[in-house]
Amino acid sequence: xxxxxxxxxxxxxxxxxxxxxxxxxxxxxxxxxxxxxxxxxxxxxxxxxxxxxxxxxxxxxxxxxxxxxxxxxxxxxxxxxxxxxxxxxxxxxxxxxxxxxxxxxxxxxxxxxxxxxxxxxxxxxxxxxxxxxxxxxxxxxxxxxxxxxxxxxxxxxxxxxxxxxxxxxxxxxxxxxxxxxxxxxxxxxxxxxxxxxxxxxxxxxxxxxxxxxxxxxxxxxxxxxxxxxxxxxxxxxxxxxxxxxxxxxxxxxxxxxxxxxxxxxxxxxxxxxxxxxxxxxxxxxxxxxxx
Amino acid sequence: xxxxxxxxxxxxxxxxxxxxxxxxxxxxxxxxxxxxxxxxxxxxxxxxxxxxxxxxxxxxxxxxxxxxxxxxxxxxxxxxxxxxxxxxxxxxxxxxxxxxxxxxxxxxxxxxxxxxxxxxxxxxxxxxxxxxxxxxxxxxxxxxxxxxxxxxxxxxxxxxxxxxxxxxxxxxxxxxxxxxxxxxxxxxxxxxxxxxxxxxxxxxxxxxxxxxxxxxxxxxxxxxxxxxxxxxxxxxxxxxxxxxxxxxxxxxxxxxxxxxxxxxxxxxxxxxxxxxxxxxxxxxxxxxxxxxxxxxxxxxxxxxxxxxxxxxxxxxxxxxxxxxxxxxxxxxxxxxxxxxxxxxxxxxxxxxxxxxxxxxxxxxxxxxxxxxxxxxxxxxxxxxxxxxxxxxxxxxxxxxxxxxxxxxxxx
Numbered sequence: 121x122x123x124x125x126x127x128x129x130x131x132x133x134x135x136x137x138x139x140x141x142x143x144x145x146x147x148x149x150x151x152x153x154x155x156x157x158x159x160x161x162x163x164x165x166x167x168x169x170x171x172x173x174x175x176x177x178x179x180x181x182x183x184x185x186x187x188x189x190x191x192x193x194x195x196x197x198x199x200x201x202x203x204x205x206x207x208x209x210x211x212x213x214x215x216x217x218x219x220x221x222x223x224x225x226x227x228x229x230x231x232x233x234x235x236x237x238x239x240x241x242x243x244x245x246x247x248x249x250x251x252x253x254x255x256x257x258x259x260x261x262x263x264x265x266x267x268x269x270x271x272x273x274x275x276x277x278x279x280x281x282x283x284x285x286x287x288x289x290x291x292x293x294x295x296x297x298x299x300x301x302x303x304x305x306x307x308x309x310x311x312x313x314x315x316x317x318x319x320x321x322x323x324x325x326x327x328x329x330x331x332x333x334x335x336x337x338x339x340x341x342x343x344x345x346x347x348x349x350x351x352x353x354x355x356x357x358x359x360x361x362x363x364x365x366x367x368x369x370x371x372x373x374x375x376x377x378x379x380x381x382x383x384x385x386x387x388x389x390x391x392x393x394x395x396x397x398x399x400x401x402x403x404x405x406x407x408x409x410x411x
Numbered sequence: 412x413x414x415x416x417x418x419x420x421x422x423x424x425x426x427x428x429x430x431x432x433x434x435x436x437x438x439x440x441x442x443x444x445x446x447x448x449x450x451x452x453x454x455x456x457x458x459x460x461x462x463x464x465x466x467x468x469x470x471x472x473x474x475x476x477x478x479x480x481x482x483x484x485x486x487x488x489x490x491x492x493x494x495x496x497x498x499x500x501x502x503x504x505x506x507x508x509x510x511x512x513x514x515x516x517x518x519x520x521x522x523x524x525x526x527x528x529x530x531x532x533x534x535x536x537x538x539x540x541x542x543x544x545x546x547x548x549x550x551x552x553x554x555x556x557x558x559x560x561x562x563x564x565x566x567x568x569x570x571x572x573x574x575x576x577x578x579x580x581x582x583x584x585x586x587x588x589x590x591x592x593x594x595x596x597x598x599x600x601x602x603x604x605x606x607x608x609x610x611x612x613x614x615x616x617x618x619x620x621x622x623x624x625x626x627x628x629x630x631x632x633x634x635x636x637x638x639x640x641x642x643x644x645x646x647x648x649x650x651x652x653x654x655x656x657x658x659x660x661x662x663x664x665x666x667x668x669x670x671x672x673x674x675x676x677x678x679x680x681x682x683x684x685x686x687x688x689x690x691x692x693x694x695x696x697x698x699x700x701x702x703x704x705x706x707x708x709x710x711x712x713x714x715x716x717x718x719x720x721x722x723x724x725x726x727x728x729x730x731x732x733x734x735x736x737x738x739x740x741x742x743x744x745x746x747x748x749x750x751x752x753x754x755x756x757x758x759x760x761x762x763x764x765x766x767x768x769x770x771x772x773x774x775x776x777x778x779x780x781x782x783x784x785x786x787x788x789x790x791x792x793x794x795x796x797x798x799x800x801x802x803x804x805x806x807x808x809x810x811x812x813x814x815x816x817x818x819x820x821x822x
Contacts, residue, residue: 161485162481162483162502162506163481163482164481164483164484164485164502164506164508165506165508180765190466192618243658243660244660245663247658247660248654248656248657248658248659249659249661250657250659252658265656265657265658266658267658268656268657268658268798268801268802269802270798270799286613289505331818354604356756356794356795356798357657357795357798357799358795358796358798358799359795362755370791374787374791375787375788375791376481376502376787395513
């Protein structure tokens with residue numbers, strides 16, 4: 121009995137550094153955001169308690185709703201483009217061709233590139249008289265001012281982000297595809313299915329747990345995406361790329377309204393949590409588990 | 412082992428030395444390069460001659476400066492004394508984050524407050540107090556690429572200024588001709604960062620009789636003068652293409668830009684370029700030659716533990732002698748320094764005569780951009796509005812009226 125207690129104590133001691141780190145670096149700041157969201161605080165002066173005022177103001181702020189709309193479009197764009205192209209690429213990369221390793225490397229390489237460098241390169245390429253428009257001019261057409269065209273900028277960001285991130289998802293899908301038992305495909309072929317039928321009826325259901333994982337991770341990533349947007353457009357042109365997270369940044373670090381910015385952070389937290397719980401519950405119906 | 416002991420000994424010695432200093436002052440700045448080296452030298456000189464005080468210089472890049480200082484203030488780790496840029500002054504004043512220097516420094520006879528033109532202190536006043544000392548009072552001047560002007564056969568801005576013909580029409584014509592003859596851009600007015608649009612643009616607006624605000628801080632971006640100024644910029648961007656559109660990253664340093672508006676301190680970045688350049692006064696508009704005066708000042712932060720000692724150190728930095736030394740990088744508003752021939756010949760990159768014409772002669776008609784505490788929000792609205800303004804088919808008056816409606820709604 122005493123030995124067991126001692127073991128328990130040792131176990132607790134081993135877990136303590138992590139638990140403390142988690143408490144100080146994650147849980148306390150998370151709780152602090154909720155508390156700060158009930159204050160008016162410019163950082164330079166003392167915080168003043170205002171209760172739910174920030175939330176009242178937020179739900180009447182047209183800028184908040186605009187950024188919510190931008191976030192929705194942006195997230196849907198990234199989900200659709202990223203997952204469909206990752207899956208397509210994974211299927212292509214799964215072919216047994218000579219030199220396929222080279223293609224796998226090429227598609228994965230943007231993932232390891234630092235995100236700011238990636239964004240700066242694109243910013244340079246997309247200048248009004250930059251390399252891309254010069255190429256277009258040589259081909260006889262005039263390119264737009266890509267990042268300063270309100271109707272274009274958001275979709276451009278989606279494409280740039282997907283090119284950067286798609287490699288990781290493609291690799292995850294690739295490993296899932298390689299886990300699909302060969303005999304299932306063989307049996308299907310013997311039964312006379314077309315390759316398209318095999319993919320949708322056999323492969324996709326078998327890798328659905330992976331699709332689900334990739335979906336959640338990509339969704340949360342898209343909702344929280346900050347750096348490339350900040351570097352490439354800073355939320356412009358004309359607010360067309362001000363996502364919720366940029367809206368929050370602006371309230372805090374440009375306008376010095378940390379209480380209000382924290383209220384936005386809380387709303388973002390609740391949105392992400394809500395979406396994740398929803399998906400978790402839908403998972404039972406949509407995902408096929410072998411066991 | 413011996414080495415370890417030596418290192419320990421050295422550490423102890425350092426510890427003992429700093430223990431003798433009772434007061435550690437922290438001086439916060441965004442300076443870099445030779446300007447920073449000079450400030451560090453000054454901090455050392457001050458620490459050496461004041462046995463009780465040790466001054467440490469802390470550097471934060473300009474873009475992060477207000478954020479980082481605000482976070483330091485919030486977390487009880489505020490610097491004692493430091494630089495503050497004009498854009499951040501209203502917010503720091505409104506939050507009572509600065510120490511009033513009027514009863515101490517400005518009352519000191521050695522400081523000689525009368526050496527500062529009254530207008531140079533407007534930015535720093537609140538109620539009866541004065542909360543900072545401007546150390547840099549730099550009008551925007553026109554940098555021009557002599558090679559591109561020669562190549563296009565256009566008389567350079569200094570020559571045209573001497574003849575009295577250097578106005579915005581001549582500016583536009585020169586830029587368009589250079590674009591046509593050399594393929595290089597004629598002029599850049601805005602900075603690369605769209606949020607810093609006001610730097611450069613303001614001088615054009617003011618010279619046309621427009622501006623961001625009128626005297627009562629109502630939006631004046633849709634006034635006739637402002638609309639005419641924006642029309643000039645719009646034409647240069649979209650008709651002749653002599654001005655880069657927003658998003659273009661071409662800078663003056665590349666040699667593919669004939670004219671650029673910035674402070675004299677920008678010359679430090681031109682030390683290694685392989686083309687000839689000069690500085691000239693800004694062009695004249697229908698309402699005069701009104702350039703923007705960029706200001707930065709020394710302040711004592713209200714959360715300082717040693718406000719008295721911090722103010723004494725500030726008095727040292729802002730004294731006539733020391734400002735004469737820092738003037739090489741940061742032209743101060745002190746009349747005694749600016750009129751001194753030693754100052755005019757202190758910048759090895761710019762001939763004294765150009766500096767006199769472009770800088771000193773412009774100071775009298777230059778203006779500091781005064782804003783309200785709402786400026787960060789107004790700037791956000793305007794930046795986003797300018798994205799709609801700088802489109803090929805934009806209706807300037809309509810877009811500007813819409814911006815003004817939003818800016819006035821903030822007040």
